[in-house]
Amino acid sequence: MTRRHNRTRAERGIPEATVARLPVYLRALHSLQERGVVTVSSEELAAAAGVNSAKLRKDLSHLGSYGTRGVGYEVDYLIYQISRELGLTQDWVVAIIGVGNLGRALAGYGGFASRGFRVAALLDADPAVVGAEIAGLTVRHIDELERVIDEHGVSIAVIATPASAAQALCDRVVAAGVTSVLNFAPVVLSVPEGVEVRKVDLSIELQILAFHEQRKAGGPGESAADDWSKGLSGHGDGPRRERPPGTSEYIEAVEA
Amino acid sequence: MTRRHNRTRAERGIPEATVARLPVYLRALHSLQERGVVTVSSEELAAAAGVNSAKLRKDLSHLGSYGTRGVGYEVDYLIYQISRELGLTQDWVVAIIGVGNLGRALAGYGGFASRGFRVAALLDADPAVVGAEIAGLTVRHIDELERVIDEHGVSIAVIATPASAAQALCDRVVAAGVTSVLNFAPVVLSVPEGVEVRKVDLSIELQILAFHEQRKAGGPGESAADDWSKGLSGHGDGPRRERPPGTSEYIEAVEA
DNA sequence: GACTGTGAAACCATTCACAGCT
DNA sequence: AGCTGTGAATGGTTTCACAGTC
Numbered sequence: 001m002t003r004r005h006n007r008t009r010a011e012r013g014i015p016e017a018t019v020a021r022l023p024v025y026l027r028a029l030h031s032l033q034e035r036g037v038v039t040v041s042s043e044e045l046a047a048a049a050g051v052n053s054a055k056l057r058k059d060l061s062h063l064g065s066y067g068t069r070g071v072g073y074e075v076d077y078l079i080y081q082i083s084r085e086l087g088l089t090q091d092w093v094v095a096i097i098g099v100g101n102l103g104r105a106l107a108g109y110g111g112f113a114s115r116g117f118r119v120a121a122l123l124d125a126d127p128a129v130v131g132a133e134i135a136g137l138t139v140r141h142i143d144e145l146e147r148v149i150d151e152h153g154v155s156i157a158v159i160a161t162p163a164s165a166a167q168a169l170c171d172r173v174v175a176a177g178v179t180s181v182l183n184f185a186p187v188v189l190s191v192p193e194g195v196e197v198r199k200v201d202l203s204i205e206l207q208i209l210a211f212h213e214q215r216k217a218g219g220p221g222e223s224a225a226d227d228w229s230k231g232l233s234g235h236g237d238g239p240r241r242e243r244p245p246g247t248s249e250y251i252e253a254v255e256a
Numbered sequence: 257m258t259r260r261h262n263r264t265r266a267e268r269g270i271p272e273a274t275v276a277r278l279p280v281y282l283r284a285l286h287s288l289q290e291r292g293v294v295t296v297s298s299e300e301l302a303a304a305a306g307v308n309s310a311k312l313r314k315d316l317s318h319l320g321s322y323g324t325r326g327v328g329y330e331v332d333y334l335i336y337q338i339s340r341e342l343g344l345t346q347d348w349v350v351a352i353i354g355v356g357n358l359g360r361a362l363a364g365y366g367g368f369a370s371r372g373f374r375v376a377a378l379l380d381a382d383p384a385v386v387g388a389e390i391a392g393l394t395v396r397h398i399d400e401l402e403r404v405i406d407e408h409g410v411s412i413a414v415i416a417t418p419a420s421a422a423q424a425l426c427d428r429v430v431a432a433g434v435t436s437v438l439n440f441a442p443v444v445l446s447v448p449e450g451v452e453v454r455k456v457d458l459s460i461e462l463q464i465l466a467f468h469e470q471r472k473a474g475g476p477g478e479s480a481a482d483d484w485s486k487g488l489s490g491h492g493d494g495p496r497r498e499r500p501p502g503t504s505e506y507i508e509a510v511e512a
Numbered sequence: 513g514a515c516t517g518t519g520a521a522a523c524c525a526t527t528c529a530c531a532g533c534t
Numbered sequence: 535a536g537c538t539g540t541g542a543a544t545g546g547t548t549t550c551a552c553a554g555t556c
Binding site for chain 1: 278280306343357364365411412414437438444460461465466467468469
Binding site: 071 | 536537538539
């Protein structure tokens with residue numbers, strides 16, 4: 001069922017693919033706004049956002065009819081409409097859990113504050129960090145997690161801890177009422193129905209690049225496609241380049 | 257045209273969606289491997305990777321027929337095959353450009369080294385950082401970019417600079433022969449044909465979360481859908497919550 | 513009996529091309 | 535004349551369901 005009465009358009013339900021691009025359009029629009037541009041065509045905006053214009057128009061059409069035929073889109077107005085659709089016209093209270101290098105980078109990241117994300121708390125388990133002042137906030141001990149979430153009305157938790165700690169912390173923030181989690185730890189978090197998790201994985205992107213890079217240079221296939229003795233388990237002498245056996249595979253942290 | 261003779265299967269050309277999931281499977285497999293698991297069914301592996309089993313099987317079928325009916329997949333063997341397909345059985349030389357908090361986090365990230373990504377160089381423009389030793393490397397000055405790329409045979413550049421510097425640096429690494437770029441700066445980079453760029457955007461994910469979070473709580477729609485005076489340009493009194501006008505919109509850096 | 517590999521069906525996303533408005 | 539908004543066409547991805555293999 002859809003939601004209530006069918007107002008004008010945008011019969012609720014913007015495709016995920018579109019939602020994922022709206023922030024990109026928003027950024028491009030802000031940049032145009034700063035340069036004093038008042039009106040922009042789908043062609044121009046699409047170029048600035050790195051997509052093609054048909055896609056841009058289809059995406060925007062899901063929000064409503066905010067352009068003017070023969071003219072284009074008014075920059076300020078479109079910024080407002082996209083911001084509203086994304087929920088950026090209200091503040092979101094964010095807690096960052098794990099204050100290693102990544103947590104610090106996130107804490108100080110200007111792109112959050114300027115978009116309505118207010119980092120209200122930093123938490124860590126390491127006594128050496130607890131109490132320190134970072135980006136204007138005092139780092140609290142992870143034991144205080146539930147209290148801090150409650151105190152500040154945190155609605156989004158950012159997990160920037162080692163993988164080993166992530167699931168347990170995720171469980172705690174969810175139990176404390178948080179329903180949106182942004183996970184930087186290299187694990188698949190499981191959460192109950194109704195909780196949204198998004199993942200940013202610093203190494204997955206590199207692996208995807210490696211795949212394409214390899215393709216450019218002849219690819220795998222031919223060379224040594226099957227120098228692995230299937231059926232004989234144990235490590236055999238498989239891969240062309242053995243990795244030093246000490247490099248304990250994974251479980252690895254996001255931190256230095 | 258496909259590639260040469262049609263070996264067994266996997267007539268070259270793995271869908272992008274599949275490529276993007278292979279690293280996730282790989283991680284799940286490594287974790288199983290560490291726990292001593294020898295064989296895994298599509299159902300179990302899918303659960304560990306957070307996808308459904310039909311998708312997993314279809315994905316793996318693009319690489320080849322590496323499972324055994326009635327039994328499942330041999331963990332070691334599958335790790336090897338996926339690694340090979342992703343190009344992780346060879347080393348990739350990476351340079352990190354921009355050594356703020358994010359650059360540091362990346363430099364020390366264990367998940368890179370253990371996957372065949374060798375961070376060979378760190379570069380920055382800030383004289384206060386140049387010469388410092390971070391994660392076992394001495395930070396070089398950005399002026400030396402081309403020399404460093406050449407010296408080490410860098411094939412992947414990671415850009416972790418403020419947005420304002422990103423495009424120019426990207427142009428330089430591309431001119432120096434790099435064909436894969438991982439971009440953390442909040443800008444759309446343009447590159448010539450044949451160069452692969454991937455983007456990780458710390459704030460886009462948060463914005464997507466905000467969108468869904470807002471949905472849970474009644475959404476926009478009803479309330480104040482059109483309190484913006486279209487046609488009257490200038491800032492009007494639009495959004496429900498005005499942001500402090502000082503918060504200079506974007507152009508913002510990834511750094512603290 | 514158990515589980516993979518895969519056609520076929522269903523679904524979603526992108527692109528095309530043009531009617532419709534300004 | 536110029537540009538948006540959108541049906542229709544295309545292409546890609548996910549899911550279903552089961553034949554084939556161990």
